[in-house]
């Protein structure tokens with residue numbers, strides 16, 4: 323066991339990212355985390371290291387340097403082929419006690435949400451889940467971990483002043499992935515899974531994938547999202563027609579989902595999906611903070627609302643004041659004429 327209340331903070335340096343690996347592929351959220359880590363590391367004059375754990379992934383390690391990684395710790399082992407958070411947590415514990423990272427960022431995915439708390443427990447350190455913003459306190463180097471709190475009514479900034487490493491999970495698509503710099507390189511450090519890491523760990527007998535009914539809003543370039551103003555499933559049919567015209571996907575506020583007008587798979591926001599599309603069209607969504615945290619990083623936000631003063635209308639790049647049952651059919655007609 324490491325590290326609790328370790329008063330010698332000078333041992334700890336560098337910002338680590340734990341790469342998201344699924345089915346033997348490093349996932350794009352890793353690039354987003356590296357971008358965030360790069361900003362933190364530049365502020366604190368340290369390096370970005372990425373821990374890549376998986377099976378058959380050695381060939382992908384180099385792909386992380388253009389995004390801002392300085393070093394990659396590569397653990398390529400068959401025992402890591404299915405996701406086994408017990409083995410990964412013990413491996414992480416050993417790496418932490420060897421290299422002393424100051425900050426570790428995980429993706430707030432199913433995998434990251436399983437692994438990060440285990441690492442926090444074995445290292446006896448704090449963990450802030452679902453951060454939407456990260457910063458560094460210039461006075462003392464503390465990681466400033468901002469996330470919605472109290473049902474999203476406030477944004478809380480949390481710090482772990484007495485414990486190192488400081489750990490946070492960040493939702494996919496909250497941070498922008500940096501533009502890769504071709505030719506940027508770094509160092510690969512090869513590490514291994516040791517016998518002690520696997521002692522007592524559960525064995526994965528079989529992996530099977532459930533029939534995926536989830537709408538993957540994350541892959542969409544354009545989302546047309548509807549709120550309470552859609553009035554019912556028929557309103558969403560209108561949005562589906564528009565979405566089909568522009569090759570987009572349909573999103574929804576929680577109010578619409580709770581009303582049963584559209585399934586939860588379409589919900590955007592704190593308790594739904596986080597999206598980072600090129601275009602987000604909010605139709606009759608007032609823009610409460612719990613919705614905004616799920617879409618505020620979209621490139622172009624267009625809002626349609628009768629009320630020009632809603633938070634969504636105020637934050638939108640283009641705000642259309644009007645009745646959406648008049649505006650949307652007009653847009654569909656216009657697109658049909660093209």
Ligand SMILES: Cc1cc2nc3c(=O)[nH]c(=O)nc-3n(C[C@H](O)[C@H](O)[C@H](O)COP(=O)(O)OP(=O)(O)OC[C@H]3O[C@@H](n4cnc5c(N)ncnc54)[C@H](O)[C@@H]3O)c2cc1C
Pocket residue numbers: 473474548549550551574575576577578589590591592593594605606607608609610611612613616626627628629632644645646647
């Ligand atoms: C713990 C917690 C988690 C939550 N998580 C989420 C989440 O993940 N996602 C989420 O969305 N919400 C979430 N919420 C709920 C959130 O607080 C809001 O209640 C919800 O987002 C409101 O949905 P809405 O904007 O569709 O409805 P409203 O706030 O009622 O807004 C409706 C808007 O439609 C406009 N309008 C009405 N009629 C028309 C018309 N004909 N034409 C044009 N405009 C019209 C109105 O002016 C209004 O601005 C959460 C709440 C809590 C407490």
